[in-house]
Structures are given as C-alpha cells and as structure tokens.
Amino acid sequence: MYRYSDFTVEDGGPGVLGSRFMLDPAWSAVNDRLNIALSDDDPVFDGSYAWQQDGNQMATVTTASGGFVASGAVRLTAMRTVVNPAGGVINLYEVHVNGTLIGHVSDVELTPGVTYEIINYVDVTDAVEPQYSGLVTPIYDPTLANSIIGGGFADSILGNAGADSIWAGAGNDTIDGGAGADVIVGGAGNDTIYFGTGGATQAEGDTVYGGTGDDLIDDVFAGHYLYDAVLYGDAGNDSIWGGYGNDSIYGGDDNDFLNGELGDDLLDGGTGNDLLRADGGNDSLLGGDGTDTLEGGDGADTLEGGTGSDLITIGAGDDLIVFSDGHGADTVSDFDTTMSAGFTADQLDVTGMTDTGGQPVNAWDVTVTNDGLGNSLLTFPGGETLLLTGVVLDPAKPAPMLYAMGIPCFVTGTRIATPEGPRRVETLRAGDRVLAADAQGRVAARPIVFAAARWLGPAQLARRPEMAPVEIDEGALGLHGRLCLSRQHSVLVGQPGRPGRTGRLARAGHLADLGLPGVRLRPAGVGVGYHHILLDRHALVSAEGLGAETLWPGPMAFGALSGADRLALLSARPDLAPALLGQVPVESLYGPMVRPLLKRREISAQRFVNWRDWGQEWSFLAALTGEFVLQ
Incomplete structure (x- = not known):
C-alpha cells in the first residue's frame, strides 16, 4: 500500500x-x-x-x-x-x-x-x-535494474542504482539516472537529464538520448564522474555537458552547445549552428553542417569545422585542424607557428582535399594572399578558404611554410609505367596491366591480381613514426623523378658498367637511415597514402622511372593491410594463404624474389655513390620499353 x-x-x-x-x-x-x-x-x-x-x-x-x-x-x-x-x-x-x-x-x-x-x-x-x-503489492526497488516508462506530462524520474532503462515520454521531464550503466531516452519535450556514475568500469558509462525539444544533459548535479558517457541531443537546441571520462557527444539537429569538460572526448555538432567547447583533454571536435564555433581548450585536439563558414579557436596544446573538400570558408585563431623539427606546433590535415584533377593537394595547389589586416588567406583548388588570423605567410614563397604546417609538398600519386603510358598508382585496379620485369629479366605487360591502398593521417603517423614514408629526390639514384615510398619498399640498385645485369634490391628505409644525400625519412606531420599492387609473380615496375618492387606477399605485408583488403587478397589468391600467414616460405608458393635483397650492413655511402652512377648510365624505364635488354 x-x-x-x-x-x-x-x-x-x-x-x-x-x-x-x-x-x-x-x-x-x-x-x-x-x-x-x-x-x-x-x-x-x-x-x-x-x-x-x-x-x-x-x-x-x-x-x-x-x-x-x-x-x-x-x-x-x-x-x-x-x-x-x-x-x-x-x-x-x-x-x-x-x-x-x-x-x-x-x-x-x-x-x-x-x-x-x-x-x-x-x-x-x-x-x-x-x-x-x-490488487497489487508494490515491489519497486530502485537498487535493481529497472525499466521505467514515463507519461505524457512533466515527470520526475530517479533511476538510482542498477542499469536502468528510462523512457521519459512526452512532457518537460527531469531525469536522474543515478548509479549503474543506464540508457535514458528523454522523448518529446524540453527535458533535463542527469547521467550518473555508470557501471563497474570507466567504459560502462550511461547512454542518453535527449529526443525532440530543447534538452539539458549533464552529469549528476554538483558532481563529476570518471565514466565514458555517450550522449545524443537529437532534435532541438540542446545544451550538453560531458563528465570527466572519455565521452562521445552528438548534438544532432538544430543549434546545440556541447562541452566535453575533462577527458579525451568526441564532440559532433551535427546540423545547425553549433558551439563546441573541448575544455581539457585530447579531444576531437567536428562541427558538421552549419556555421559552427569550435573551441579547442587545453590538450592536443583535432578540430574539423565541416561544411559552412566556421570559427575555430585552437587554444593550448599541439592541435590539428582538418580541412576537406566542400568545407567552405573557415577562420582559425591562435594557430601556433612555433617550429620544432621543421614543423609548426599546430598542424593542418588536408588529406581530404583534392585538386581540380581529383588528386590530393600539395603546397603548390594553394594560393596564399593577405586579407588586408595582416592575416593569411589560403585558397584551395575547389574554392574553399582558410583564414589564419595572426599568421603571416609570404605570398611569393608560401610552399616551405605550408609544408611545415602540414600541407604535403609531394604528390601521393606515383606514376607507374603501363603499356598505355604512365598512370598514377591510385588509378590502377585489379585487371589493369603494367610493364614489369620478372626474376629472369623478361619484360611483359602483366595484369594486376590485387590492388589496395592505405591512408595514414598526421595523427596516425605521430603515434606510429615507423610508418612515416621515405622521400627520394629526383636523380638521387639515377635517371628518375622524385617519389615517396614506405620504409619497407625496395628499389633497384646496381654496379657501374653493367646496366641492369647486377641489380639488387635495397629497402628505402635502410637508405634513409644512413643519411644518404637525396634520401630522407619524412617526419610525422603530413598524411600519406600507401598503394600496393600484386602481380602473378614478384616483379620490378617503373615508379617515376626508378625500378621498384611489386608487393611481396609475406606476413609483414599481409599484416599491414586492412581487414577488408586481407579478405580481398585471400579471395584473389587463396593458394597463398599459408605464405601470407607465415606457415610456409613465400617462395614455395609464389616463386623467387625478382632480385636478391641487400642486408642493411651491405649498404654504405660508397656503394650509394656507385649505385647513383650506375643509375645515370641507363634508364630502367627505357629498359622496360625496349631500349635496353634487362638481364
């Protein structure tokens, strides 16, 4: 009773x-x-x-x-x-x-x-x-996990302990999830929702859906909790505060205010003109559609305004500004140009930008002007603009500083020789033919069995510097253009006086580690795209005129692929599965390497000079097209 x-x-x-x-x-x-x-x-x-x-x-x-x-x-x-x-x-x-x-x-x-x-x-x-x-005997126990359904009026619901499911329904409700990993749905109306202490671990935070209406979502009144909450404002002009955990906050429709507070939070404004405030922690802010305001606060934050003309204030920490095709006209304040190891403290990530030909942008695609107030205006090929307040770039020579800020100075689309002429590697697909030389020196137009790509942004490369690419300057190893390779990728080197006959393979990373002229390991700070092509046997192809190996299907290469690409490779060559998984030698199923691979101790500065001279005597590209015989 x-x-x-x-x-x-x-x-x-x-x-x-x-x-x-x-x-x-x-x-x-x-x-x-x-x-x-x-x-x-x-x-x-x-x-x-x-x-x-x-x-x-x-x-x-x-x-x-x-x-x-x-x-x-x-x-x-x-x-x-x-x-x-x-x-x-x-x-x-x-x-x-x-x-x-x-x-x-x-x-x-x-x-x-x-x-x-x-x-x-x-x-x-x-x-x-x-x-x-x-008649019934009431048994409601708030310490248990309860399923609570509100009505159509202004409810006041207290979840207390246990993993509760609360659906407040219509009306301007007040909900306190209490302890336990709760799921709370505000429903219609202007609701006030307090999420609580979560479950047994930090990862077991509450999940809150504000529903329609102008909702207020916050952790429990007068307290802060170290739990990872997932908070959705949904429709309406919502105000959402995270806690001290690593929260994921989504504004949804309309004009929202999101505050991550402490922790490494994800803030996504959705549609509407939103205000996103990171506060402490290494946060990721995405404005979405509309004219948004993003404030980075403390920590190493990643800020992306999205579509619309956005205002971005970076704040303290080494932050990353993401700018992509269609992002509009953004204004960035507090961009820190303090240099360290050749790069600015704050960085730009433009891996989502393309030029008029659909290729990734580089520093020479960007037009730099002065807005008349001492600020630099960056205009990209698609008409997108980025105004950097307080940053002064030389419009006549902007490339070095743009490179230092994160805009790549090299084209990721390395040109590969094909029977129809050079093609960018990212345009090649399974079934396309490339000019290739096998282990016996036979040159033929060989079909690609498998092709894949992997994009690594600046943040990923910063976490995994061993994945940074190697840059080889034009002419560093002979008659070839400038190109970029992964550390593990091998190129053809040889002995003067014997064009093509004594070639060996040398890993790009080993060449860079010795500090050889024209070959360097690129520091983290700019994104890169790695592309892989597998033929029916290991071979050499022309990459910007330099002999470079095709994919060697061993465990290391297989492990570097995405899950989807691993499945695609196994589907294309199921017979290679034991080699890909390291159960048998690759040679036993795929055939020999196209050339012997030099060990690191076999690479020296003197040999590098010989290889460069050897490369000046003949052209690998010419060998593929019939001017020389490759043996």
Whole structure:
C-alpha cells in the first residue's frame, strides 16, 4: 500500500478531474511501502456508502520496517482512475482505518516520479468495489535494474542504482539516472537529464538520448564522474555537458552547445549552428553542417569545422585542424607557428582535399594572399578558404611554410609505367596491366591480381613514426623523378658498367637511415597514402622511372593491410594463404624474389655513390620499353 503523504498533487486537488499527481521519485518498496494485513469473510474489499461499512472487514497497517501505523475497521472511500504511460488505466483506492485516511491501494503498480492525470473520481460502491485478488503489492526497488516508462506530462524520474532503462515520454521531464550503466531516452519535450556514475568500469558509462525539444544533459548535479558517457541531443537546441571520462557527444539537429569538460572526448555538432567547447583533454571536435564555433581548450585536439563558414579557436596544446573538400570558408585563431623539427606546433590535415584533377593537394595547389589586416588567406583548388588570423605567410614563397604546417609538398600519386603510358598508382585496379620485369629479366605487360591502398593521417603517423614514408629526390639514384615510398619498399640498385645485369634490391628505409644525400625519412606531420599492387609473380615496375618492387606477399605485408583488403587478397589468391600467414616460405608458393635483397650492413655511402652512377648510365624505364635488354 502507498502512504497518502507519498503523493504530490497539482492542478486542482486529488478529487478534481484533470488534476495530476505523482508518487515520490525516491519512493522504494523496501523503505516506504505500508503493509496491510486484512481479515474478511468475503473476497471483496468493500467500500462505504452513507458512511456504513462491512463490520467483518478488519486490518492492521504497519510500515516497511514493521512499525505500527493503524488497526481496526477498514473501508475504501474514493476511487480515482488514471491513465498509465502505456495508455491503460489504473484504479487507485483510498483506504481508511477507523475513519482515518491512511493510504492507497491500486490494481496496477505505480512508477515513482511519473505524472498521472485523473480521468475519473467516484465513491466506492458495489459497482466498483475491487476483489482482493485484483490488487497489487508494490515491489519497486530502485537498487535493481529497472525499466521505467514515463507519461505524457512533466515527470520526475530517479533511476538510482542498477542499469536502468528510462523512457521519459512526452512532457518537460527531469531525469536522474543515478548509479549503474543506464540508457535514458528523454522523448518529446524540453527535458533535463542527469547521467550518473555508470557501471563497474570507466567504459560502462550511461547512454542518453535527449529526443525532440530543447534538452539539458549533464552529469549528476554538483558532481563529476570518471565514466565514458555517450550522449545524443537529437532534435532541438540542446545544451550538453560531458563528465570527466572519455565521452562521445552528438548534438544532432538544430543549434546545440556541447562541452566535453575533462577527458579525451568526441564532440559532433551535427546540423545547425553549433558551439563546441573541448575544455581539457585530447579531444576531437567536428562541427558538421552549419556555421559552427569550435573551441579547442587545453590538450592536443583535432578540430574539423565541416561544411559552412566556421570559427575555430585552437587554444593550448599541439592541435590539428582538418580541412576537406566542400568545407567552405573557415577562420582559425591562435594557430601556433612555433617550429620544432621543421614543423609548426599546430598542424593542418588536408588529406581530404583534392585538386581540380581529383588528386590530393600539395603546397603548390594553394594560393596564399593577405586579407588586408595582416592575416593569411589560403585558397584551395575547389574554392574553399582558410583564414589564419595572426599568421603571416609570404605570398611569393608560401610552399616551405605550408609544408611545415602540414600541407604535403609531394604528390601521393606515383606514376607507374603501363603499356598505355604512365598512370598514377591510385588509378590502377585489379585487371589493369603494367610493364614489369620478372626474376629472369623478361619484360611483359602483366595484369594486376590485387590492388589496395592505405591512408595514414598526421595523427596516425605521430603515434606510429615507423610508418612515416621515405622521400627520394629526383636523380638521387639515377635517371628518375622524385617519389615517396614506405620504409619497407625496395628499389633497384646496381654496379657501374653493367646496366641492369647486377641489380639488387635495397629497402628505402635502410637508405634513409644512413643519411644518404637525396634520401630522407619524412617526419610525422603530413598524411600519406600507401598503394600496393600484386602481380602473378614478384616483379620490378617503373615508379617515376626508378625500378621498384611489386608487393611481396609475406606476413609483414599481409599484416599491414586492412581487414577488408586481407579478405580481398585471400579471395584473389587463396593458394597463398599459408605464405601470407607465415606457415610456409613465400617462395614455395609464389616463386623467387625478382632480385636478391641487400642486408642493411651491405649498404654504405660508397656503394650509394656507385649505385647513383650506375643509375645515370641507363634508364630502367627505357629498359622496360625496349631500349635496353634487362638481364
């Protein structure tokens, strides 16, 4: 039974149709339920009319802890009918003992914090007297994982302990998830939602959906918790604060305010003109559509305005600004140009930008002008602009500084010789033919069996510097152009006086490690795209005129591929699976390497000079096209 004082009533009073009432949000059967022990000679809980009552109907009422409340003749007086959140009806009966109103019994359990509306109010007569078997004993325990459904009015729901599921429904609701890894849905209306302490570990934070309306979502009032919450504002102009964990916050539609607070947070504004504030931690901010304002705060943040003309303030820390095709006209403040190891403290990531030909942009694709106020305006090939306030670049010679800021100075599309002429490697697909020389020196147009690509952004390269590419200047190893390779990629080197006959393979990374002229390991700070082509056998192809190996299908190369590309390779050459997994030597299934591979100790500065001279005597590209015989 519910104590009469556990209810609050508004809009007219307990006997007025249209009035609303609510059971105390903190109500618990363990602490607050009244227990009623009845004795009667029939199965009906009789009411009273003309102030008469069933003389055989007696009761003793005690508290949840066993304390005495009342004892004596008991009767029902009034019945209220209300609508529950699922659309059904609940009948609630007033209980009097010895003429004193003690509480209520009902035929359906009430949910604490849910607002109910009275749709009927009558005296209890024979027509509405309930059977004892039709009444319920409340058992609600907030310490357990509960499923709570709100109504269509302004509910006040308290989840307390346990992993609760709360659906507040319509109305301007107030919800406190309490402890446990809760799922909270605000529904329609302007809701106030407090997420709580989460589950057993930091990763078990609450998940909150604000629903439609202008919602306020925050961690529990006057506190901060170290849990990883996932928060969705959904539709409406929402205000969302994270906690001290690594939160993921999504504004959704309309004009939202997102504040990550502490922790390494993800903030996604969605559509609308949003304000995103990172505060502390290494955060990722994505404005999305609309004219957004992004504030980085402390930490090494990644900020991307998205489409629209956005305002980005970087703040402290070594931050990364992401700018891609279609991003509009953004303004960036506090860009730190302090140099370290040849790169600025803050960086630009333009791996999502392309030139008019659809290729990745480089520093020479960008036009730099002065806005007349001492700020540099960067204009990209697609018309996108980036205004760097307080940054002064030389419009006549911008490339070195743009390179230092993160815009690549080399083209990722290395040209590969094909029967139809040179083609950028990223345009090659399985089935396309390339000019290639095999281990016996035979030159032929060979079909590509498998092609794949992997893009690494500046942040990834900073975390894994061993993945940084090697740059080889034009002419460093002979008659070839400038190109970029991975550390593990091998190129053809040889002995003067014997064009093509004594060639060996040398890893690009080994050449760079020796500090040889024209060959260097590129520091992290600019993204790169690695491309792989596999033929029916290991071979040499012309990459910007330099002999370079095709993919050697060993465990190292296989492990560097994405999951999807691994499946594609196994589908293309299922017979190579044991070699790809390191179970058998690659040679046993695929054939020999196209040339012997030099060990690192076999590479020296003097040999490098010989290799360069050897490369000046003949052209690998010419050998492939028939001017020389490659043996």
